[in-house]
Amino acid sequence: MALELRTVAHCVQLRCIRHSHFEVGESLLRHGWHLPGIMKNLRQQKEILKSHPEMLKEERIELHG
Numbered sequence: 001m002a003l004e005l006r007t008v009a010h011c012v013q014l015r016c017i018r019h020s021h022f023e024v025g026e027s028l029l030r031h032g033w034h035l036p037g038i039m040k041n042l043r044q045q046k047e048i049l050k051s052h053p054e055m056l057k058e059e060r061i062e063l064h065g
Contacts, residue, residue, distance in 0.1 A: 021048050021051075021052045021055065022045070022048060026041070026044050026045065026048065028041040
């Protein structure tokens, strides 16, 4: 919007509570930005993808289609 108005802007807050099977509870927050926190989050996301393999198939179709 700022570009259209030929001015500047910045984002103060952004909130996404759910995207597909990923919910806000599984998000990686700033205080978790260290190796153990990142590894834990990757394991959690891997489990979600394992339980919903159709998500990976859709992504591959979008990338190669």
